[in-house]
Amino acid sequence: MKKFLGITLGILTAVGGFVDIGDIVSGSQSGARFGIAHVWVIVVGVVGICVYAEMAGRVTAISGRPVFDLVRERLGPRVALVNLLGSYAITVFTLGAELGGVALALQLLSSAPYLTWVPLVALLLWLALWRVRFETLERIFGLAGLALVVLVVGVFWLGPDVGALRHQALHPGPVPGETWATYWFFAIALFASAMTPYEVFFFSSGGVEEKWTPRDLVVARANVFLGFPLGGLLAFGFMVNAAVVYHPIGMRVDTLGQAVLPAGMALGELGIALIILGVFAATFGAAMETGLSAGYTVAQFFGWSWGKLRRPRSAARFHTTVLVSLLIGVAALLTTIDPIQLTEYMLIFSAVALPLTYIPILVVANDRHYLGDRVNGRLANLMGVIYLVIVVAAAVAAIPLMVFTRVGG
Amino acid sequence: MALLIGFDLLDRQILDRDGFPVGKVDDVELDDELRVVALLTGQRAFGRRIGGVLGRWIGAAAARLAEKEPRRIPYDAVDHVDAAVHLSVRAELLPPPALEAWLDQHLIRRIPGAGE
Amino acid sequence: MRARAWGAVAAAVVAVVWGGVGYLSTRPTDFHSYRVAAVGSAQSAYTGLVSGQQASRALAASRIPPPMATAMLGDSRSAIAGAQKRLARDAPPDERTTAMRDELAPLLLQADAAISGLEDAVAHGGAVELRARADAADPVADHLRRFVEEHG
Numbered sequence: 001m002k003k004f005l006g007i008t009l010g011i012l013t014a015v016g017g018f019v020d021i022g023d024i025v026s027g028s029q030s031g032a033r034f035g036i037a038h039v040w041v042i043v044v045g046v047v048g049i050c051v052y053a054e055m056a057g058r059v060t061a062i063s064g065r066p067v068f069d070l071v072r073e074r075l076g077p078r079v080a081l082v083n084l085l086g087s088y089a090i091t092v093f094t095l096g097a098e099l100g101g102v103a104l105a106l107q108l109l110s111s112a113p114y115l116t117w118v119p120l121v122a123l124l125l126w127l128a129l130w131r132v133r134f135e136t137l138e139r140i141f142g143l144a145g146l147a148l149v150v151l152v153v154g155v156f157w158l159g160p161d162v163g164a165l166r167h168q169a170l171h172p173g174p175v176p177g178e179t180w181a182t183y184w185f186f187a188i189a190l191f192a193s194a195m196t197p198y199e200v201f202f203f204s205s206g207g208v209e210e211k212w213t214p215r216d217l218v219v220a221r222a223n224v225f226l227g228f229p230l231g232g233l234l235a236f237g238f239m240v241n242a243a244v245v246y247h248p249i250g251m252r253v254d255t256l257g258q259a260v261l262p263a264g265m266a267l268g269e270l271g272i273a274l275i276i277l278g279v280f281a282a283t284f285g286a287a288m289e290t291g292l293s294a295g296y297t298v299a300q301f302f303g304w305s306w307g308k309l310r311r312p313r314s315a316a317r318f319h320t321t322v323l324v325s326l327l328i329g330v331a332a333l334l335t336t337i338d339p340i341q342l343t344e345y346m347l348i349f350s351a352v353a354l355p356l357t358y359i360p361i362l363v364v365a366n367d368r369h370y371l372g373d374r375v376n377g378r379l380a381n382l383m384g385v386i387y388l389v390i391v392v393a394a395a396v397a398a399i400p401l402m403v404f405t406r407v408g409g
Numbered sequence: 410m411a412l413l414i415g416f417d418l419l420d421r422q423i424l425d426r427d428g429f430p431v432g433k434v435d436d437v438e439l440d441d442e443l444r445v446v447a448l449l450t451g452q453r454a455f456g457r458r459i460g461g462v463l464g465r466w467i468g469a470a471a472a473r474l475a476e477k478e479p480r481r482i483p484y485d486a487v488d489h490v491d492a493a494v495h496l497s498v499r500a501e502l503l504p505p506p507a508l509e510a511w512l513d514q515h516l517i518r519r520i521p522g523a524g525e
Numbered sequence: 526m527r528a529r530a531w532g533a534v535a536a537a538v539v540a541v542v543w544g545g546v547g548y549l550s551t552r553p554t555d556f557h558s559y560r561v562a563a564v565g566s567a568q569s570a571y572t573g574l575v576s577g578q579q580a581s582r583a584l585a586a587s588r589i590p591p592p593m594a595t596a597m598l599g600d601s602r603s604a605i606a607g608a609q610k611r612l613a614r615d616a617p618p619d620e621r622t623t624a625m626r627d628e629l630a631p632l633l634l635q636a637d638a639a640i641s642g643l644e645d646a647v648a649h650g651g652a653v654e655l656r657a658r659a660d661a662a663d664p665v666a667d668h669l670r671r672f673v674e675e676h677g
Contacts, residue, residue, distance in 0.1 A: 063492045065422065070492075072433065073420045077458060080420075108593045131522045177677060250670055252572045254604065257597040261579060264589040272589050303422050303433030303450065304509070312523040314429075316513040317506075370492050409565070 007219055011227045013138060016145025016278075018231020020286035021101035022094070022193035022350070024279065025343045027235050028259040029408070030186040031242030032252050034175055035168035039236065041187045045194025046232035048390070050224050051383045052358055055365040055376065056200045057220040060207040063370040067204040069300040070370060071360040083356045084301045088294060088325075090353045091198050093346045095290040096329035099125070100339025101283035104256040105276050115336065122330045125287050129322055134308040137288065144281035150274040151237030154266030160244040168243065177250070185401045185408050188394045189344065192351035194232065195391070198293035200357065205296045209309050214374070234278075254340060294325035344407060351398040354391045362388060422493040423450060423482065425500040432480065432506065434494060447481045448494070451506060454479035474507040554615040559622045562615065564677045566608040567629055571669040573604030574636045578659040578666065581643045585652040585659075594647055601640050609633045629672060635665045 030038045056067045063070070072080040103117035110117075128137055168175070174183040207220065241262035242253050253259055256279070263275035292308060299306035299318040306318040333339065362384045365376050376384060402408075423431040432450035436458050440446045456468030457479075481504065488497035496503075517523050554562075580597035583589045612630060617623040639662035646655045 065492050069422055077420055077435075077455070081459065108596050109590070111592050111595060130520070177674070249575065250571070250673065251575050252568065254569070254572055255576070255597070255600045257580070257593060257600055258572075258576050261576075261583065261589070261597070264583050264593075265579075268588045269590060272593065302455070303430055304506075305430045312517050312520070313513055316509050316517040319517060320512050409561075 007222055009139060009143075010219060010223045011230075012146060013142030014223045014227025015230040015234065016142040016148070016281065017138070017285050017289070018228055019145060019148055019234050019278075019282040020094075020193070020196065021097050021283050021339070021343050022189075022196065022347050023235035024101070024238055024256070024259055024282070025340055026186065026189040026193045026347060027238035028242045028253040029344075030190055031239035032246035033178060034183065034186065035243040035247045036165055036236075036240055037168045037172050037175065037183075038187055038190055039169050039239065040172055041190040042194060042232050042236055042239070044390070045191045046229050047383075048191075048195050048387045049199065050228050051380070051387055052195070052361055053200055053203055053224045053228065054221060055361055055380060055384065056204040057207060057212075057224065058217060058374060059361070059365055059370060060204045061212040061214055061217045061220060062372065062374050064208065064212075065370070066201070066208045066296065066300055067361055067364060068201050068297050070364045070367075072301055074363055074367065075360060080301060080360075083360065084297060086353045086356045087197060087201075087297050090346070090350050091290050091294045091297065092325050092328050093332070093342075093349065094196070094198060095287060095294065095325060096332035097339060097343040097346045098283045098287035098290055099329050100333050100342060101256070102280060102287060103333070104339055105280045105283065108257055108260070108276055114339070115334070118330060118333050121284075121287075122326055125284070125291060126323060126326055129288060129291055129308065130312065130319070134288075138285070141281045141285035141288070145234075145278055145285060147274040148234040148237060148278035148282060150263050150267060150271050150278065151241050152233060154263050154271055155237070155240050155244055157266035158241070158244050158262060160240075161248070164248075165240070165243060175247075179405075181401060181405045182408055184397065185405045188351050188398050188401065189347040189408075191390075191394055192347045192354065192398075194235070195354060195358075197350060197353060197357040198290050200361065201296055202289045202293045205292070205300070205306075209307050256340070291322050291326055291329075295319070295322040341407075348398050348402050348407075352395045355388070355395050358388060358391050417490060418445070418448070418494065421490070423448065423496065424493045425496045425503075426488075426498060427500075429500045431482070431496065431500050431503060436479065438481065445484050447483050448487070449479040449481055451480040452508065471507065474511050480504045480506065554618055556619060556622060559615060559617055560625065560676055562611055563622070563625045563629055564673055566612040566633070567669050567672045568677075569611070570605045570608040570633050570636050571666060571673060573601040573608070574639060574662060574666050574669065576604075577601035577640050577643050578662055581647065581655045581659045584647065585655040587652075591647065595644075598640060598644050598647065602637070602644070605633060605637045605640060609637070625676065632665060632669055632672070636662070636669065639665055 027042075059065070059067050059070065071083060075083065099118060099121055100114070102121045103114040106112075106117045106121070107114040174180055207216070210216075212220065238259060242259070245262045245265065246253060246258070260272065260275045260279060263271035267274075295318045296306060298321045299315075302317075304317045305315045307315060310318075312319045332342065362376075364370060365384070366381065368375055418434050418437060421434050423434060425431050433455075434448050434450060435454035436449040437445050438447040438449055452471030452474075453468050456464040456466070456471060458464070459467065482496070486496045486498050486503075488495045577598050580589065580594045580601075584591060584594040612626065612633065617626045639658070642658045643655070643662075646658050
């Protein structure tokens with residue numbers, strides 16, 4: 001019974017933890033501009049992250065080592081260093097965007113402008129990562145993130161035009177007023193928001209700290225294959241609400257307030273309370289994950305001691321890296337860039353960096369030295385290669401599309 | 410012990426007896442008969458391995474941290490090699506990492522709650 | 526020696542990019558780029574204005590808390606200010622674009638005034654006044670949307 005509860009808790013945590021500011025922004029924006037014509041991208045992205053998270057989890061459970069650790073061994077120090085620099089830059093970028101999301105959520109409940117919240121949130125974040133028992137935090141924020149389900153439920157109160165929605169879903173492509181270029185631009189942003197690089201490294205590092213053995217694979221897989229798709233449903237909530245409220249009147253979504261307003265329209269102040277709780281939990285949780293992930297990748301590249309379970313004094317370099325990453329994230333926000341815009345840029349650059357993350361994972365998951373006979377089977381390799389092709393295509397197309405459409409125009 | 414240095418040793422994680430991370434095998438020291446005598450780890454060794462301008466810069470930064478020479482782990486201390494290089498000794502008995510000690514002393518230790 | 530070669534390459538790339546950006550940003554606007562700027566400006570203003578209306582109506586119906594309405598109206602104000610700045614950045618190069626500007630600029634001013642009115646109503650007025658002002662902004666919103674559809 002206890003094990004069943006543990007598994008359920010893990011799945012629920014994965015569901016609530018799936019959504020971050022990237023999903024919120026890309027989902028809402030594409031919903032407003034294209035209706036739900038991009039719903040297939042969410043499905044594709046969720047399947048992709050499941051495939052690769054399973055691989056990373058298997059590598060960790062069998063070899064006892066986190067995935068990024070093995071990247072340097074397989075690719076050599078120079079290539080892995082380039083990989084590290086790219087991944088680290090993107091992760092810190094993302095951390096800034098998540099912090100911005102938390103601050104924006106707090107601004108909606110108070111009268112204080114979001115910039116005044118940023119230093120306070122960063123301090124809270126650092127305190128949480130410094131000493132608080134992480135498993136507790138993870139559970140709390142993961143479960144609180146489930147409040148986002150209010151969007152999925154609330155949409156039925158908004159009187160959606162189901163016929164129009166079905167037409168959009170079955171006819172992927174630009175709607176009147178949009179072009180194929182903007183359509184694919186948003187598709188790439190959505191895809192990048194689902195296949196977030198830091199997620200895989202975080203998942204794998206957590207597995208090492210929990211000392212996964214091959215027996216833990218079943219639970220890890222349950223978390224991935226049930227948690228992530230349900231999490232994708234929550235992300236879809238933002239898209240479908242924007243499709244119902246904003247798309248018919250030709251509006252766009254440029255602010256967090258617009259993204260969450262439909263919950264209020266549907267369910268009143270209770271809806272608002274739940275959605276803002278959900279957004280806060282999702283973005284703060286993601287900020288914790290990206291902060292730790294930034295530390296993990298650097299520490300695992302250089303072989304330092306690391307971990308949220310280690311006392312800070314026995315992992316000084318790791319904790320310093322996390323602190324420095326936080327400061328860089330805050331500095332990015334203090335340039336007064338709009339956090340929504342920062343998120344848009346972050347998604348596109350994430351898309352470019354995706355091959356850096358996923359090629360090494362596919363390579364390592366096929367290495368018998370680490371996995372023995374638990375290397376990728378034919379299905380895992382087939383899916384892995386298919387997604388690698390998609391990931392490389394997205395990476396190549398991302399920047400040209402960004403320039404051509406002027407960041408979505 | 411017949412190991413292919415390139416495949417099995419270099420860039421592998423070094424773990425001490427308790428599984429505590431010691432560092433990566435950044436470089437190896439060979440004797441005249443090209444047998445591995447010691448593992449080298451740390452910024453200086455890494456800087457030399459990377460080479461080029463970046464490598465020299467990393468090495469110079471290490472020197473400033475009072476790392477006079479690379480951390481050297483005699484090969485006798487190695488217990489076995491699988492996905493990582495496992496040592497038979499505890500990390501405390503090895504030369505300490507300069508950057509870790511420096512950060513601990515000047516930064517981490519001063520923040521309350523750092524643990525003892 | 527290799528470092529010097531890389532340095533030369535990097536310097537050349539920077540020079541090309543710098544020169545390119547300089548060229549592109551000082552080129553006189555043509556019809557197409559003015560139209561794109563005008564439509565973008567109208568779209569931002571439309572989104573900002575309607576968002577303000579929606580927030581006000583939601584507040585009037587007690588569906589959202591007051592700080593959220595205030596925050597959203599603040600965002601609307603920024604959006605419209607940004608739209609005005611974008612429209613004013615370049616001079617219209619020909620008659621068609623001059624006509625566009627003459628149609629759009631007053632609309633932006635009206636949108637800004639509408640948002641100010643809504644902010645006043647949030648601060649001092651009641652639900653009835655909020656709804657009235659939100660409805661009063663409908664013609665401006667419609668006109669902005671028609672502009673976008675016509676020229677977009």
